[in-house]
Amino acid sequence: MIHIKTQHFSLNRILLLAIGLWPYQKSKFVRLQVIVIYGILISFVIFQFTALITTKCTLDFIIKIISTAIFFSFYIIKYNMFWINIHRVKNMLEQLQDICDKLKDENEIAIILKYGNNAKHCTAIFTSLAICSTFIAILMPIWPQICDTVSHINGSRQNHTIYIVTEYFIDKKEYFYLIILHINAVMCIGATTIIATGTTLLGYIIHVCGMFKIASYRIEQAMAPKVLENINVTNRTMIYKKIFYAVEIHRKAMKFANALISNFEGSFLLLIILSVISLSLNIFAVFRNALLRNKEGFFLHLIAMNIIFSFLLIGNYAGQEVINHSNHIYFTAYNVQWYVAPLRAQKMILFILQRGNKTYSLNIAGLYVPSLECFAMLTKASISYFTVLQSMQH
Template sequence: MICLETQYFNLNRILLLAIGLWPYKQSNFTRFQFIFLSTILTTSLIFQCTPFISHKCTPDFIAKVLSSASFFALFVIKYNLFGVNIKAVRDLLEQLQLIYNELKDKNEFAIINEYGCSARRCTAALTICGICSLFAFLVAQFWSSILDNILSINVSESHHLPIPMEYFVDQEKYSYWILLHFNVSFCVGATAMVGIGTTLIAYLQHTCGMFKIASYRIKDAMSNNMLQNINLKNKFLIYEGLIWAVDIHRQAMKLSKCLLSSIEPMMFCLIIFGVTSVSLNLYRIFQITSADDISLNNVKELIMPIICATITVLYMFLSNYIGQHVTDHNHDVFVTVYNVRWYIAPLHIQKMILFLLQKESRDFVLNVGLFVVSIEFFATLVKTSVSYFTVIYSTQ
């Protein structure tokens, strides 16, 4: 028997348990943990917007503040909206577990194991990327201090945030507390992005495995041995195989759609703030690099927008890639139906095959509102981000 939690979602479970978002075993402590960490993330975003109150709002300053604030908004949206829908995610994982409990064929177990291992590798790779991003983020904060120590420069120690924030207190006096709040919020947000993102990717990867099983069941039911020796027993086996193929194909579509419908508000908000973040951070990168005198401080300021833009584009790509992956696997089911020797089967079996080729099923895609999640949509998002960046940069 397959146990999703221990076999394929163990790393996702560790990441989400750390921030109180693992769908199972929700206790009073995890609910307190969610409220506490959500408060840290939300207040961090608020303090990134408060400089508009105490500073003169020039176009460059507005772009500087919003470039980081729009990126942190992704953290807040992802964390809070997933927490709100955590029961729906748990129900979907339980439905997936029930479907896997019904598998009996060793080849079907092999297919699920292949896709489960692929999901685990993806989770591990993205976790490593997240750790590297956190390391680069910490280096960006303490760049000056590190250089001063290397070059043996004797200066008074000061701690500055890599982005503009206003706490309305003496920033030097409370610098350690401010740095702690900011770093904790970034670590929680990064963990949420990786943990939630990889969990959703792993879930959709498993639905791709279900589509693959549907293709396998069709091939197995319509094998040459069955079609060349049509008797009552083989007819029954063909019927049974096609029925089971249709059932798991229908359930794969249902689970994919249910997941997207439960997280649709989150995805729609992420699209808006993702495009905004990429545009403004590209503007910040070009703004810094086009300066007449590029100093060490400018190089330090470059790290944050580069990290933000890179992570956002990567997240856009992975989200749309997995959506395209699901669509392609659904298409492969119909390619399988076309390729089997259905034309030599009895007429009543051919009618069942035609049932699989209904137009409603063939056009199955994952939607976020009016948008189709696909590689084409990713290209549209990048094009839109670059277009907005071009407009902003041309007004400089």
């Protein structure tokens, strides 16, 4: 018996519980938790834009504000997309559980367990990377104070520095640690949100790939040479059933993937557009800080750039895996000895071959298909916008 929530999404459950987005947990405390998190995230983005009111605006300054503000807006978008679709997140978990409950073949159970473990390992790896990145980002503003305390080089206290530009309309020196607390809270909540929501969606996609793999396995078993050598009444019935079940799970996988895209379609499009803009701005900020020899600003924007780049790469790689697994079903159906099978079985195989002529992919609003080719296109677009910004400096 496979328990999706406890076996494959156990770490996702902990992360989602931490930010009030676990769909099976509804209480007054969770509602309060959501309100507080929204307040912390939205207020931080607002306080970044208020810096444009009190500071003389130059191109470098505007780009610095917009690049960080858009980056932190990702946290709000990702949090909001899960919160407003929380019942759909729950429904998709239950659909996966229902599909797994209907698996009886030990090899098919082993396949879905393998893909479920892959999803769990991905979550663990990305969580570890997020913890390291967040820890480095949190240390940056207070590192000079730590070095000063340890080394005792200076008798006086070093100046407080906050590398993310904000305007709280208060004395920054006096309330330095309160401002740092707000920034650190945003980073921790944001990192948890990105990892929790992102790995949950990735887990869904990995399970779709697992279902495609099971469909290929069922076709191979139905059309095995030993079965086709002796086609009697029993074998004929078994062939029909296995091919029917292969078509059925193939259809369920596509239905599940289409539902996943349609549930978050608007948010996905917004994230893609903002990712390209933010990546371009952060590349520009990295380049400018390198020229000005501003190490703190350089590393801050470098971390943001790497996070966005990784986000685009992982999302498009997952889309590419769906395409590859879908194509594998077509290749499997084409390579088996379908012409030796009974006529009814041939018609069912022909149905799969006809479906395979058109590559199945995750299509976002008919505008974007996640794949490695599209990832290269987005990266190229980001670099092009960076060169435009760079040319404006001269």
